[in-house]
Amino acid sequence: MHEHQSRCFDRNTFRRVSAREFARLAGTSAKRVLALWQAWNRLAAEGVVPPAMALQLGTDVELPDAKQYPFYGEDGYYRSLDGRSISPERREAIEREAATSGTRPSAITYVIGHPKAVKTALLADEATRVAAREALAEFDARQAAADAADRPAAADVTRQRQSEYDNEYGEALHRERESLAAEARAARDGSEAEASMDVFNAMAEIRMAASRALARLHKQQIRFTADRAEAIAELCDGAEATIAAVRDLATGSALDDAAAAAFPDENGGLL
Secondary structure, X not given: OOOOEEEEEOOEEEEEOOHXXXXXXXXXXXXXXXXXXXXXXXXXXXXXXXXXXXXXXXXXXXXXXXXXXXXXXXXXXXXXHHHOOOOHHHHHHHHHHHHHHOOOHHHHHHHXXXXXXXXXXXXXXXXXXXXHHHXXXXXXXXXXXXXXXXXXXXXXXXXXXXXHHHHHHHHHHHHHHHHHHHHHHHHHOOOHHHXXXXXXXXXXXXXXXXXXXXXXXXXXXXXXXXXXXXHHXXXXXXXXXXXXXXXXXXXXOOOOHHHHHHHHHHOOOOX
């Protein structure tokens, strides 16, 4: 209710004002106006009175029985702390502690609304300091109890998440192993036709590469350095030996185990 608005009732138009302006016109405080507003809304929520926004000028509203629905007092619907800018969480905590200690919520609200006065009271009065120490000790005890109660729950959550992670990791590792095993089986179980075709293609590539090198030499006179010429000669010797071994294996003139083991060493580890 901070802006001036208009609302029509029948043929009349009335200006809606802020709580502060209403309080000024009524000769009271804005906090009291807001507290009364909230008290009325509590009664309306229980169906005792119509909602405040549904009220119309000139219409009488019968108020509820004061004994059955006390407006003021310890169990009344009017609460002075409603007039203060306190969050719902703080208001709930104040009401809860007030009910536990038998203190009026308005008294607690007044204290927390004057921190300088609290500081001054602590500096000036021993009884206040004793009460503050007792309150802090009780607060620490409550926190320790809450932590002790939360610790098993946190441990359960941690164990559950670790178990989920282990299961997911284990499943992923199992899938990876299965995939590698499948690839190994596929490679091991490949057909001889595919293997022979791979050998044929590899030898064809070697021949084509050698043909391209020979054509380049015929087309262009190249002067090789001594080191480069020696390296090319070693490659040709190694390739010749490798090709001969492939020919022997392909035509059935296979090397025995000892010769096959010695072949890479004798030919510069080209296999």
